Amino acid sequence: MITVIKNIEVYSPKYLGVKDVVIVDERIEGIYDNVRIPLDFISINKVNGEGKLLFPGFIDSHVHLIGGGGEGSFITRTRETTFEELIQSGITTVVGCLGTDNVCRDMRSLLAKVNLLKEKGLNAYCYTGSYEIPVKTITNNIKEDIMLIDNIIGIGEIALSDHRSSQPTFEEFIRVVSQARIGGLLSGKSGIVNIHLGEGKKKLNYLFRVKEETEIPLSQLLPTHINRNAELLEDGIKYALIGGYIDFTTSSNIEHLEPGEFFASKALKKALESDVPIEKITFTSDGNGSLPKYDEKGVEVGIGICKVSSLYEEVKKSIIEEKIPIEVAIKVITSNVAKLLKLKDKGEIKEKKSADLVIVDKKTLDIVNVFCKGKSLFNKESKENYKN
Ligand code: ZN
Numbered sequence: 001m002i003t004v005i006k007n008i009e010v011y012s013p014k015y016l017g018v019k020d021v022v023i024v025d026e027r028i029e030g031i032y033d034n035v036r037i038p039l040d041f042i043s044i045n046k047v048n049g050e051g052k053l054l055f056p057g058f059i060d061s062h063v064h065l066i067g068g069g070g071e072g073s074f075i076t077r078t079r080e081t082t083f084e085e086l087i088q089s090g091i092t093t094v095v096g097c098l099g100t101d102n103v104c105r106d107m108r109s110l111l112a113k114v115n116l117l118k119e120k121g122l123n124a125y126c127y128t129g130s131y132e133i134p135v136k137t138i139t140n141n142i143k144e145d146i147m148l149i150d151n152i153i154g155i156g157e158i159a160l161s162d163h164r165s166s167q168p169t170f171e172e173f174i175r176v177v178s179q180a181r182i183g184g185l186l187s188g189k190s191g192i193v194n195i196h197l198g199e200g201k202k203k204l205n206y207l208f209r210v211k212e213e214t215e216i217p218l219s220q221l222l223p224t225h226i227n228r229n230a231e232l233l234e235d236g237i238k239y240a241l242i243g244g245y246i247d248f249t250t251s252s253n254i255e256h257l258e259p260g261e262f263f264a265s266k267a268l269k270k271a272l273e274s275d276v277p278i279e280k281i282t283f284t285s286d287g288n289g290s291l292p293k294y295d296e297k298g299v300e301v302g303i304g305i306c307k308v309s310s311l312y313e314e315v316k317k318s319i320i321e322e323k324i325p326i327e328v329a330i331k332v333i334t335s336n337v338a339k340l341l342k343l344k345d346k347g348e349i350k351e352k353k354s355a356d357l358v359i360v361d362k363k364t365l366d367i368v369n370v371f372c373k374g375k376s377l378f379n380k381e382s383k384e385n386y387k388n
Contacts, residue, residue, distance in 0.1 A: 001025060001045065003355075003374065004035055008049025009362065012349040013056065013330045021054060023355040026373040030351050045376075047369070049359065055330050056349050057092025057123075057356025057372060059337040060311050062157065062194060062224055062247070062284035065096030065113045065126070066105055069290030069303060071164065076303045077101075080113065081288045083120045084386055089309040092356035092372040093123040093338075093346055097157050097194060099289060100164050102130035107138045114151045121372050121388035123346065123356065127194055128152045131159035133168040133176055142176065146183030146191050153341060154192035155180045157224065160206055162198020173206050174214060181220050190342040195223040203235040204244075211242060218244040219340060224284060225249045227267035229260035240276040245340055247282045248332075250314035251306030253291055265317035268332065269324065282340065283332045285311040312358075316365050 003023040010016040010031060020035040021028065037044055063086075069078040086094055094117065096110050110126050117124040128145040129135035135155055137145045145152050158176065159165035168176075177193050184191020197204065207223055210216055224247040226236035236246045248264035257263070262270070264283050271281055287308035295301045311333055318329040338347025345354045359369040370378040378385050 001374065002042070003045040003047060003371075004037065005047040005049045005054060005357075005359070006035070008052050008054045008359070010054045010349055011327050011330060013327050013335050015327050016349075021349065021357070023371070023374045026355055028349060028351055028353050028355050031349065047359070051362050052359050052368065053326070053362050053365075054349065055090075055358045055360065056334040056347050057358055057370070058090045058312055058333040059093040059341070059343065059347060060086075060091045060285050060287065060308060060333070061095040061222070061282065061337050061341060062249075063094050063096055063287040063308060064099055064289045064306075065094065065117070066098075066109050067288055068099040068101070070101045070104070071290065072303060076290055078288050078290050078303075078305045081308060083117055083122065085308055086117070086122060087370055087372065087378045087386065088367070090312050090358040090367050090370055091308055092358075092370065093343060094125070095153065095341070096124065096126040098130040099157065100131050100159075102132055102136050107136070111138070111149070111151055120386075121375060121377055123343075123354070123372070125151050125153045127154045127156040129155045129158065131157065131164060131196060132166040133158060133172050135176055142179035143183035143186070146180065146189055147187040153189045154184070154194060156192075156194025157196040158193060159196040159198060161200030161202040162196065163200070165198065165200075170206055170209055174210065174216070177210065177216055177220060181216060184342075188342070190340065191220065192341055193221050195221060197223050197225050197228065197232060199228065199232075203232055204239045207239055207244060211244070221245065222247050222282065222340060225286070227262040227264055229258070230262070231260070233262055233267055233270065237271055237274045237276055240271065240280045241274070245280050245282065246271070246276075247284055249286045250283050250310040251286045251289070251291060252310070253293060253304065263317065264314040265322050268318050268329070269322040272324065272328075278328050278331055279336055279339075281332050282337050283311060283314060287311075312367065319365065
């Protein structure tokens, strides 16, 4: 099938101007100034891009696809993520993870969910393990999981500096990182270690030690929840300034931020003002993790759920409220993530790349149409949605 998106402003993430983008089957065939389609040519799907912007499909590399939570007993367990909510949110590539609970939720169910999303037409992957070290793997060890199971591209979220962490020593932690690295090298994957950071005093201490005491490059690690509080954000900025990568979580309780918590958009602004290179920053939603709800006095009144839709909402806020240029802001959910996770044909609008695309309204920046692997899987104006 051939699709031509006509007269659209393309952000590759770099601004390319008004272009025609041609999609053949699952890939971008080319980007042209003006494609003329002969009247007697084979049938072509034409999309009018006037008044619209074109972005690469978004990548969310931290979603609790089979639910999370449970830390306030079973009643606080959260539900699974649906294909519909991912695609409506512009997410064409998702990476699933487990959380605290690796007893009642496990890798088998997570892998099944990843396969379900792939069958529906998304790009989907997962990390092996959970908060815990030793990592509970599906094969004999971390290296084998990464090398032998296509869907597994790294490990995590490994919890550090948190009362819910398994309190690994630095030696235990670094051994796990090295296993992920070797597994990644041998299979052409990133073997990324996704690291959950809690509110503990040690903050990014183990990550600084990786830099000081080992030969492992910091591109092996992606610490998340860095915008959790001011001290952690400050430590995260320091870490990024010595070459580390940092991830901001976009799900926050809009009515009541936790004390010291930063919206991801505000954290992005602060990091850029502190001279952190944009390439060092990513956003993830923490989708379907649990989100405590508070009343106006700050008393916890229940458990909410982190939403995958927050991923792009925070990027939109970065553009509209924080005045960060579009081509800079969208990198945190497209090209930066693809490069770090070694998702080679993702994250950019370029010839031969996967035709994962998001069309947004130029004025409101609202999502109107989402293509994944060349197929329109969500169109705001159509009733024919979600069909692969
Ligand atoms: Zn986490």
